[in-house]
Amino acid sequence: MSKVCIVFDRLRSEEKMLQKEAVDLGCDVSMLDAKITQINTDSKREDFDLGDVVLERCVSYFRGLHFTASLEFMDVPTINTYEVARICGNKMIMTLRLKKQNVSTPKTYFSFTSESAYENLEKVGYPLVIKPIIGSWGRGVMALKDKDTAEAVMEIRDINDGPHDRIYYLQELIQRPPRDIRVITVGDEPLAAMYRKSSDGFKTNIALGADPEICEITKEMEEIAVRASKAMGGGILGIDMMEDEKKGLVVHEVNNTVEFKGLSKVAKKNIPEAMIKYALTCIRK
């Protein structure tokens, strides 16, 4: 019997759904809390209850990323891989990868000091959207619509001066309906999709109260989602797209530890089941 290990740092309904589906599929399951797990350079796979394959589900990006590095060090097949997590976890790296692989993505500007970012803003013109390169749930994402707002945001960045605050990621503001599209892909195959309707302002994050609504996956969505997934290196991903009035669908983000609680309530397909089935295909024979 195959054994699936779910690594977590906060046990959410998603992790419990995965656990249940694994049991229903006849697998053994272990739940491993990354916060209380100690690993060293002599650690071996058999020192832990890691089973045949691990689903890394930490809510903390850096914890999950470094835990995945440890798992790969111990030769444990892990979903997603360290490389996929590394690319998806940094918006600048992710955007560059999408563009390099010819996946349509909003035009994005990178600067490496506040002065340079401000200079670029004045040159390109307002509005642009500033996003932290690390982070999720729409935190720190702001539309810079005028000079005063830009100056205020740049000053706050300079005061905070975290290492990632020195990387300025500014993106064109897409003209689109007040919603975006989340497509969940499993092993490069689109599984389910939803519209995320903005509840207030331009952000469409479910974590901020956006309304989820089931979305039929069109041929175009499918084709773009597959290319975006392949560009990241595959695995289990959440591909976010916007409907640009001129360019059509553009991918603005790919998520590594995708949340699916809302979508699983309305999707025709069993999302956690598909994720477990995919994990079982990653077991090394």
Added chain:
Amino acid sequence: MNCPECDATLNIPDDASIGEIVSCPDCGADFEIASKDGSNVVLKQAESVGEDWGE
């Protein structure tokens, strides 16, 4: 059991698992289930949302 912060009654479901978060209905404090042996539950302060939290 009672909230370690404000002493209000905390209702912890029987099927709650280690690692789950319990919120106090009175003061709003979040606690993580650190261990559970039948009705014997040990709580610890839950982590606050980090800058790198999310998907």
